[in-house]
Each structure stands twice: as C-alpha cells, then as structure tokens.
Amino acid sequence: MAQPQPPILTPEQRLAQENAQRNTRVIRNVAIGGVILCPIIMLMPPRKLDLYTFSLGLGFYLSADHLCESYYGRGLVTQLSPFRAVGELPTEKAREMQRVLREKREEERRKLGKGPEEEGLLKKIWMGGETEGWKDRRLEEEKKALEEGKSYTDMIFEQIWDVWNWDKKDKNGDGKKKE
Known part of the structure; x- marks a missing residue:
C-alpha cells in the first residue's frame, strides 16, 4: 500500500x-x-x-x-469557567443529548412540583423547622413574656434549656423534667 x-x-x-x-x-x-x-x-x-x-x-x-x-x-x-455556553460541546450529538437530558429534568420537576419538602438544603439548614411568619410569632411570644414579667435573661435561659433538652418537656408542659 x-x-x-x-x-x-x-x-x-x-x-x-x-x-x-x-x-x-x-x-x-x-x-x-x-x-x-x-x-x-x-x-x-x-x-x-x-x-x-x-x-x-x-x-x-x-x-x-x-x-x-x-x-x-x-x-x-x-x-x-464553570459557566460554559451550550455551543461549546464538541459535537452536535453531544449538544442534542444535553438538550434531551435537560428537557427530562424539567419535565420531572413539573410533574413532581416543588413542595416544601424539596426546598434547598441551604434553606433547610438556615431556617430550621420554621415556616413563613416566624418573625411575627417570635415577636408576639416575646411581647407576652415581657408582659408576664419575664426578663430577656429568662427568655434566653429558656431557649438554652430547650436546646439542651431538645425541646423535651414533661407531661404537664411546664418545661421541667420529672425525676
């Protein structure tokens, strides 16, 4: 040859x-x-x-x-760069495959819907178990506690106690454990 x-x-x-x-x-x-x-x-x-x-x-x-x-x-x-344009893929077949996969992901998201259980991990960590309107509820609790004669120190110690005991209360609900 x-x-x-x-x-x-x-x-x-x-x-x-x-x-x-x-x-x-x-x-x-x-x-x-x-x-x-x-x-x-x-x-x-x-x-x-x-x-x-x-x-x-x-x-x-x-x-x-x-x-x-x-x-x-x-x-x-x-x-x-982590942000590359779609046109940078090497072949037309690769671009087509990426488009199909993107469409499948979008379709699954539309079918499932985005509920509160699907919130981002960062938001779950930041917000804890709180829902919308938590600031207003917290201000009301603070206002009631101040009207009852509690000081900010008492409220802080109560929160520390709740965290330390993982919010476990006795059957009476007064915040003290029975021994």
Whole structure:
C-alpha cells in the first residue's frame, strides 16, 4: 500500500516551517519555566506586594494561559469557567443529548412540583423547622413574656434549656423534667 507523500517544499518553505517549529518549542519551554519559576520567585524573601510581585503573577498567568491554550485550544479562564455556553460541546450529538437530558429534568420537576419538602438544603439548614411568619410569632411570644414579667435573661435561659433538652418537656408542659 502506498503511503501518502508529504507535499514537496521549496527550501524557503522548509526553512520557514523549521523556524516556526523551533519558535513554538522555545515558547512552550519558556511557558513551562514561567509556570514553575514565577511562583517560586514570588515566595522567596523579601515577600511583599509590589510591582515586581504583580509582574511575576502576570508572568505566571500568561505562561499558564499559553500552555492551556496549546493543550486544550481554549484559554485558562474559559477552560476553568464553570459557566460554559451550550455551543461549546464538541459535537452536535453531544449538544442534542444535553438538550434531551435537560428537557427530562424539567419535565420531572413539573410533574413532581416543588413542595416544601424539596426546598434547598441551604434553606433547610438556615431556617430550621420554621415556616413563613416566624418573625411575627417570635415577636408576639416575646411581647407576652415581657408582659408576664419575664426578663430577656429568662427568655434566653429558656431557649438554652430547650436546646439542651431538645425541646423535651414533661407531661404537664411546664418545661421541667420529672425525676
């Protein structure tokens, strides 16, 4: 089987191609050196934040960006960005699959509906078991306690007692456990 022959180049074209390859190799080696040496030099004493440190940081970023672009075809910021556009997927089949999966997720959400049990974890942790209007209820409880003659110290100790005993009360409901 005959192997395809590379195109015949003139001596000037061959020389230009070799120079381009050599320049690419040198730039890549300088970028690798910049990624390694710039942080090391920045960490050497005296450590201070000045124009010299800023220029070393810029050198590190540009070196890392060049290496990232040569390996992946994208710059460092776009490669590490969590928010990528849909059009960045490599093939049409991948974009179609992503669209189908997104539609399925949306359909499941519509079918199930979003009830209080499906609230986000962060909101559950932040709010605890409280529902809407908790501030008003808390203010009313505080107002009643102050009218009964309790002080803020008493209310704080009651809350600490409730937390310590996990809000367990005896059968009478007076907040004291029977022994």
